[in-house]
Amino acid sequence: MTTHDLTRTPPALLRRARVRFFLVALVVPVLITAAAVIVLLTWLPTLPEQVATHWGMNGADAFGPVSVYLWMLLAIGLGIPLLMAVTTLLAVGAHWGGAARLMGALAAGMAAFAAVTTLGSLWIQRDLVDTTRVPGIGGVVAVSFAALLLVGAAAWAVQPRVRPEAGRTLQARHVIDIAQGERVVWVATTSMPRGALLFLIVVLLGLVALAGYMLGTGVAGGGIVAVVVVLVALALAATASFRVTITPEGFAARGRLGWPRIRIPLDQIVSARAVDISPFGEFGGWGWRIAVDGRSGIVMRRGSAIEVSRRDRRPFLVTIDGAEEGAALLQAYVDRGQAPTGSASGTGEVTA
Amino acid sequence: MLIRVDADSPRALYDQVAASIRSDILAGVLSPGDRLPAARDVAEALEINQHTVLHAYQRLRDEGLVDLRRGRGAVIAATAAPLAELAHDIEELVRRAAALGVSVDTLAGIVHAHRDPRNAPAPSAPPEEDSP
Numbered sequence: 423m424t425t426h427d428l429t430r431t432p433p434a435l436l437r438r439a440r441v442r443f444f445l446v447a448l449v450v451p452v453l454i455t456a457a458a459v460i461v462l463l464t465w466l467p468t469l470p471e472q473v474a475t476h477w478g479m480n481g482a483d484a485f486g487p488v489s490v491y492l493w494m495l496l497a498i499g500l501g502i503p504l505l506m507a508v509t510t511l512l513a514v515g516a517h518w519g520g521a522a523r524l525m526g527a528l529a530a531g532m533a534a535f536a537a538v539t540t541l542g543s544l545w546i547q548r549d550l551v552d553t554t555r556v557p558g559i560g561g562v563v564a565v566s567f568a569a570l571l572l573v574g575a576a577a578w579a580v581q582p583r584v585r586p587e588a589g590r591t592l593q594a595r596h597v598i599d600i601a602q603g604e605r606v607v608w609v610a611t612t613s614m615p616r617g618a619l620l621f622l623i624v625v626l627l628g629l630v631a632l633a634g635y636m637l638g639t640g641v642a643g644g645g646i647v648a649v650v651v652v653l654v655a656l657a658l659a660a661t662a663s664f665r666v667t668i669t670p671e672g673f674a675a676r677g678r679l680g681w682p683r684i685r686i687p688l689d690q691i692v693s694a695r696a697v698d699i700s701p702f703g704e705f706g707g708w709g710w711r712i713a714v715d716g717r718s719g720i721v722m723r724r725g726s727a728i729e730v731s732r733r734d735r736r737p738f739l740v741t742i743d744g745a746e747e748g749a750a751l752l753q754a755y756v757d758r759g760q761a762p763t764g765s766a767s768g769t770g771e772v773t774a
Numbered sequence: 775m776l777i778r779v780d781a782d783s784p785r786a787l788y789d790q791v792a793a794s795i796r797s798d799i800l801a802g803v804l805s806p807g808d809r810l811p812a813a814r815d816v817a818e819a820l821e822i823n824q825h826t827v828l829h830a831y832q833r834l835r836d837e838g839l840v841d842l843r844r845g846r847g848a849v850i851a852a853t854a855a856p857l858a859e860l861a862h863d864i865e866e867l868v869r870r871a872a873a874l875g876v877s878v879d880t881l882a883g884i885v886h887a888h889r890d891p892r893n894a895p896a897p898s899a900p901p902e903e904d905s906p
Contacts, residue, residue, distance in 0.1 A: 598776070603780055604780040605778070607776075607777050607820055608776050608777075609819050665811060
């Protein structure tokens, strides 16, 4: 793992990945949705005025005009894939990886899902005279999910595999020496970038307003929204910032509310280094993350991070300012623990 | 923020904590506006009393390096900025002194003695003057 700078994505591969992504995440949804809309329009004369739009445990229980299906088709089949494609392209930049490929596959799958659900629901109602005799929806749902999986898998397969750049190792600026009897600790905080925090707070306030409105006007589901608001607020408060400490006992990170937390004892640590990471390319996003290659960690932003290699598990990392210093201290403790006087592994060579 | 403490050292623990933070400011690791970790967290990591850490923070406040505000914790003060500018000179001085065989303690004593007679009345500005 010494050739990190050589693992950058080759431009040709990156361009191919982008073109394929563009095809499956934008062109395919547009084509599928356009075809579905055309089919829907040709079916119009054969459909009843009011069609079943919702099925409960006992069959169809809600009815509406066919236009409901048209809007659903456009929103789920075109709107959501477009949103996924645009946010992915914006977030990924040049750091392509498995996460972008998955988003592309999902976008194509969503379009297929929407088209099959819509057309399937309407197909079973064609030439129907009595709206109380609408058939069950189970078969249509099953076929829709099958379509999502099939189209998604195909869209995944046609995109090239791009291994994300393994984090570039940052040069330790200084080796930290620990004198006999001295206790050296490193204490630092990693926080969500202010912009991201602000965005989440705005979203949260929107949810609060929605819950208040729904509860105030007695719309069903207000209670559920209120519960969601509380959960989101708790999650935000718990994970907006982490306190990271490095002590002779090892590595520890703890959320502001005391949870979530992780403690890696020194004897579980093989090595520590500072790396430069890309949240989207390697981890598929921000937060408490697990990467495609099995590394997990607290990913708050792009840039420097402490990566802790563990004895029996995949590495753990946390993005933080001053990662070089923290990693250097942890490595110093690891080195000290492995010094001949410290380990008494029974080869008989140790003469303490 | 790197903090070193040696329980066997004759130097008071709070003084050692304060010195660690001072050298982080000097090295540019901490700059004005940065928030220091809660005293409780630092005390836990160092396995020392929380009041010792608070004592260190208060000492740094008296030196004008840290602002202590209720509810906001300890924040590196704007007046700490010039310290980083001195970093190079201090390093140079210590290095030259070492080359000449002058110990750091002697050097510190000289600096201390040098400062006192020249402007004894104002070793540090009292914080009350800022408010009106």
